[in-house]
Amino acid sequence: MATDDLIARLARDLKPVPRSSVAKRVAIGLGLGFAASWLLMVWWLGMRPDLMEASATMPFWGKLAYTLLLAVIGAWAVKRIAYPLGSIVINLILMAVALFAFGILAAGIFAMAPPQDHYGMLTGKSIAVCTFNIVLLSMPLLIAAFWVLRGLAPTRLTSAGAAAGIAAGAIGSVIYSFHCTESAMPFVAIWYTLGVLIPGLIGAVAGRFFLRW
Amino acid sequence: MHSVETRLKELMLASLAGDARSYAVLLNDVAKHLRVYFLRRLAESHKADADDLVQDTLMALHAKRATYEIDRPFTAWLHAIARYKLIDHFRRNKLRITVPLDDAEDLIPVDYSDVAANRMDVESLLQSVPEKSRELIYRTKIEGQSIAEVATSTGLSESAVKVGIHRGIKAIAAKLKGRAHGNG
Structure with missing residues (x-):
């Protein structure tokens, strides 16, 4: 009977599995994706020339903290959805809270600013490219996150794709913040956030097709 | 299980x-x-x-x-x-x-x-048990309550509950034996 042969073959092929191998795969995959996206940013867009001066200012750290927080939530979501019956509800709630809190903060700053600054706070100098650049920078990360999940066992493929996309978009926007010179919180709250959500949407749609196992 | x-x-x-x-x-x-x-x-x-x-x-x-x-x-x-x-x-x-x-x-x-055994109608078997035992068996074996819980809710002592269950199960066993013989 073929099943018996298969069982014998699988038993011969057995190797011990270390306990942390899922976390390791997530870390390796997203790490490689990060390296690829970082190189793409440096080669294609270049680091912001005023990085030294900027790193002494609040907006730089605010932007970094916001995108890093989303990146951690996203990477954790990838790990959680990688198990059969895994779910990302907690991660989506945390993300909603983060978006909401940052949105309130940005709205407050916007409201307190003099009206003649309002337009500039929303459009900056790079409105036409910001979200687009983040989405492009997150593509190597999205591929890496899909590779991570294909080796594991997500049973909800749309959620799995969304988790991969959110992680990719958030890590991509961390990387982009080393190029981008925008400092207005309202700008970040809109266009960076979109740069996280759009890859999330792409991932959710692609998940059903590319994450099957 | x-x-x-x-x-x-x-x-x-x-x-x-x-x-x-x-x-x-x-x-x-x-x-x-x-x-x-x-x-x-x-x-x-x-x-x-x-x-x-x-x-x-x-x-x-x-x-x-x-x-x-x-x-x-x-x-x-x-x-x-x-x-x-x-x-x-x-x-x-x-x-x-x-x-x-x-x-x-x-x-x-x-x-x-033994799929046949699974299909056996538990309710109908329980009908053959005296009412007092039936209730006790139903609560402990089917609803999964503990002996202590049943004792408190019925006002019986724990040992009385155990005796009641035991009698009921004996009655069921007797009935099953009868069935097996009867059906050949």
Whole structure:
């Protein structure tokens, strides 16, 4: 009977599995994706020339903290959805809270600013490219996150794709913040956030097709 | 039920540590459960796919074994994989999904070697038991209350509850013996 042969073959092929191998795969995959996206940013867009001066200012750290927080939530979501019956509800709630809190903060700053600054706070100098650049920078990360999940066992493929996309978009926007010179919180709250959500949407749609196992 | 989970989980833990013999035993056991699971859920015209699904699921178990978390029940993990494979099979073949969103328990039936016994109508058996014992058996064995809980709610002492249950079970046993003889 073929099943018996298969069982014998699988038993011969057995190797011990270390306990942390899922976390390791997530870390390796997203790490490689990060390296690829970082190189793409440096080669294609270049680091912001005023990085030294900027790193002494609040907006730089605010932007970094916001995108890093989303990146951690996203990477954790990838790990959680990688198990059969895994779910990302907690991660989506945390993300909603983060978006909401940052949105309130940005709205407050916007409201307190003099009206003649309002337009500039929303459009900056790079409105036409910001979200687009983040989405492009997150593509190597999205591929890496899909590779991570294909080796594991997500049973909800749309959620799995969304988790991969959110992680990719958030890590991509961390990387982009080393190029981008925008400092207005309202700008970040809109266009960076979109740069996280759009890859999330792409991932959710692609998940059903590319994450099957 | 619990013994199946305990046994399979022990085998799985040994397998994750690299014990090929435990692994072969585990896969053999799992294959049997899976066959029953898939056969029950495939339409008459697709029963032939059961073996493919079993093998597919075994290969998935192998490839994805790192995603088994050792502090979770093994049967629940296995069931999630089997169910995923079944739904994937339906999708691929563009079949309407009519699988109930079942629980992990469905994968490991209590005793599928004796299906007739499972079908025996418990309620009708209980009818043959004196009413006082019937109530006690129903609460402890079917609803799963503890002896102490039943004792408090009925106002009986714990030993009285135990005696009542014992008498009822004896009556059921007598009835079952009678049936077996009567039906040849």
